[in-house]
Amino acid sequence: MTNAELPTAANPGPFGHKQRKNFLFPENYTQFNHGSYGTFPKVVQDDIRAFQDRCEQNPDRWNRCDLFTYMDDIRTQLAEFINCDKAELALVNNTTAGVNTVLRSLPFVPGDRILVLSTGFIAVNQTVRYICDAHEDVKVIEVPVTFPLSDKDLLNKVEEALKAHQELKDGSRIKLGIVDWISSVPSVIHPVKELVELLHSYGALVYVDGAHTIGQVPVDLGYLRPDFYITNCHKWLFSARGSALLYVAKRHQHLIHPISITGDYNSGFEKEFSFLGTQDYSSILSILTALKFRKQYGEDAIISYTHSLAIEGGKAMAKILGTHTLTRDDDDKVANMVNVALPIKDLKHPKANNADFMKIMLDKYNLYTPAFIHGDHLYTRVSAQIYLELEDFVRLANIWKEVIEGLNASS
Numbered sequence: 001m002t003n004a005e006l007p008t009a010a011n012p013g014p015f016g017h018k019q020r021k022n023f024l025f026p027e028n029y030t031q032f033n034h035g036s037y038g039t040f041p042k043v044v045q046d047d048i049r050a051f052q053d054r055c056e057q058n059p060d061r062w063n064r065c066d067l068f069t070y071m072d073d074i075r076t077q078l079a080e081f082i083n084c085d086k087a088e089l090a091l092v093n094n095t096t097a098g099v100n101t102v103l104r105s106l107p108f109v110p111g112d113r114i115l116v117l118s119t120g121f122i123a124v125n126q127t128v129r130y131i132c133d134a135h136e137d138v139k140v141i142e143v144p145v146t147f148p149l150s151d152k153d154l155l156n157k158v159e160e161a162l163k164a165h166q167e168l169k170d171g172s173r174i175k176l177g178i179v180d181w182i183s184s185v186p187s188v189i190h191p192v193k194e195l196v197e198l199l200h201s202y203g204a205l206v207y208v209d210g211a212h213t214i215g216q217v218p219v220d221l222g223y224l225r226p227d228f229y230i231t232n233c234h235k236w237l238f239s240a241r242g243s244a245l246l247y248v249a250k251r252h253q254h255l256i257h258p259i260s261i262t263g264d265y266n267s268g269f270e271k272e273f274s275f276l277g278t279q280d281y282s283s284i285l286s287i288l289t290a291l292k293f294r295k296q297y298g299e300d301a302i303i304s305y306t307h308s309l310a311i312e313g314g315k316a317m318a319k320i321l322g323t324h325t326l327t328r329d330d331d332d333k334v335a336n337m338v339n340v341a342l343p344i345k346d347l348k349h350p351k352a353n354n355a356d357f358m359k360i361m362l363d364k365y366n367l368y369t370p371a372f373i374h375g376d377h378l379y380t381r382v383s384a385q386i387y388l389e390l391e392d393f394v395r396l397a398n399i400w401k402e403v404i405e406g407l408n409a410s411s
Contacts, residue, residue, distance in 0.1 A: 006304035009312040009390050014297060015305045019387040030392055032369045034383035035187065035212060035337045038235040040286065047289040048240055051282040067281060068274060074287050078245055081291070082214065084221040088253075090246045090273035091284050095211040096123045097259060098230035098246040099178075102207060103131050105256045110137035111172040115161060115204065119145045119183045124209055128178065141165060141174065146375045147326055148333075151191040155198060162202045177204045182212040186326050186374050187337035187381050189217070196226050205252075212236065214245065215294070216335045217303065227252055234283070236336065239290040242283035246273075302386060306336040310384035313393030314338030317382070320397035321404075326379055339379040340397075342404050346411045347373055357403070365399050 007013035022041045025031060031039060051070075055062040071091060079086040092098050112135070114128050125142075132138045143161045145154065158177075165174055177199040181192045192208060199206045207228040213219055215236030221229060229247040233239040248256050253269035264272045294302060311334055314325040323341035327333040344352055351357075357371045369380045380400060382393065 007301050008304060008308035010308075012305060012389065013301065015302075015386040016389040017387070023387055025387070028366060030367055030395075031385070031387070032367055032382050032392070032396055034385045035184070035235065035381065036370065037241060038232070038238070040234070040238050040240050040290065041293050043293055044238060044240060044286045044289045048282040048286050051285045052280065055280075055282075063275075063278070070285050070288065071274060071281070074285070077291055078287070082219040082221050082245075082247075083223070084247060085250070087270055088221075088247050088250055090248065090258075090269070091287075092230075092244050092246050092258075092273075092276075093242045093283075094234070094244045095121070095209065095230050095232050096127075098244055099124050099127050099207070099209070101246060101259055102228050102230075102248070102256060103127055104259065106176065106205075107255065108135045108138045108175065110135075111170075112138045112175040113141050113165065113172055114138070115141045115143065115158070115174050115177040115199070117143050117145050117158075117179060117183075119147070119186070119188075120178060120180060121184045121209060121211065124178060137172075139172075147186055147188050148328060148330070151194065155191060155194055158195065159198060162198070162204075166202070174199075174202060174204045176207060178207045178209060181208055181210040182216065182335055182337075184212065185370065185372050185381060186339045186379060187212070187335070188327060188339075189333050189335055193224055196224060212335070212337070215302075216306070218299070221247055225249075233287050233290065237287065237290050238293055240283040240286040243287050297386075305386060306384045307331075307334065309388060309390065309393075310334050310336050310338045310382075312390055313382065313384055313388075314340055316390060316393050317397035317400075320394065321401055323377075326374070326377075336384045337381055338384070339374075339381050340400075342371065342378045342380055342400060343408075344378045344404050345408045347376070347378060349407055349411055351407055351410075352378060360403055361399075367396070367399070369396065369400075 007015055024042060075086045075089045079089055116125050116128055128140050132140050141161055143157055179195045180190050182189050196206045205227040208226040210229055210231040212235055214231040214233060227249050231245050233243040233245055234241045258272055258276055260277055262277055311331050317340045318324050321343050323343050326339035354371050358368055361368045369382050371380045
């Protein structure tokens with residue numbers, strides 16, 4: 001399929017509202033916030049139940065034999081999908097678990113520093129603060145980031161922080177840098193390859209938070225070469241919630257252990273992560289069906305449509321609202337989630353917060369997109385997905401316009 005033939009917002013091909021039949025949405029509901037929790041097709045739900053049935057029919061055979069065959073198959077397929085060695089992959093429940101796995105395994109010593117971006121996911125940055133609280137003289141270096149920002153300016157900000165630390169000459173070292181590939185709020189694609197290389201050049205290990213990447217952008221770890229990488233399969237790959245992929249380069253695997261230590265402790269990375277205790281593994285096993293579902297359309301086709309819809313949908317919303325998107329016309333900064341400015345007059349309005357907006361949107365309109373203040377603007381983050389069309393973005397914009405006009409009238 002050539003680029004000219006790939007689906008777009010204007011030429012959706014097999015996507016758009018015709019895809020709704022493959023998902024579990026009721027007629028009166030439209031999902032605009034795929035980025036927070038994801039959702040999965042009906043065929044994934046069918047296979048989840050089939051896996052659960054197989055387990056209950058013979059729990060011993062399942063947990064002692066069959067489960068390991070399926071888990072190994074998933075890692076094989078995912079290794080091909082993201083171009084790495086299967087031996088470098090572990091299956092965990094979510095990004096938070098993956099981040100805690102690495103951070104709570106690494107041996108931090110006095111003088112170690114951890115570099116993060118201010119726009120990093122809150123659970124990740126809070127885990128870093130926990131590590132600092134739990135270790136003597138381990139501190140966080142937070143790089144303040146406000147978008148819109150060019151790749152060059154972002155890299156310059158990080159390098160300025162690295163140089164400023166270097167000039168302290170206090171005997172401390174930046175042991176680890178944690179960078180987003182696609183940040184959550186606001187949603188922006190980062191120059192991840194350059195960030196990895198920059199941090200490596202200063203002697204730091206690099207953990208790439210790719211929570212939003214697999215299924216949203218092409219992932220090639222052989223090219224990226226991070227030390228650690230985590231991604232949620234249940235966000236954009238269409239597997240069930242509670243399924244994520246952790247990558248640990250072989251050179252670091254002797255340091256990394258699961259959050260819950262099992263009888264396989266010190267049996268090697270693959271063995272230790274092959275069974276994380278008795279639990280329902282059907283959500284992780286659903287990755288197999290999710291990959292199969294995606295193959296019938298092709299990764300290029302899915303990514304082309306969702307990216308195109310995010311771009312065109314964001315522009316349509318901004319026009320109706322009389323505002324702009326966070327990244328303006330820089331389409332390379334947008335994957336499937338677009339940040340659209342909301343025309344509120346007073347950022348300090350007592351109801352200009354996500355909790356109040358969420359109540360209004362869910363209770364009155366039966367839909368939701370997260371709202372947040374970044375820089376000097378109030379934005380909402382909207383997720384494009386294969387079951388949406390441009391007219392959905394138009395409808396959402398008119399709803400947000402009504403909500404914001406109501407607040408402006410009460411200012």
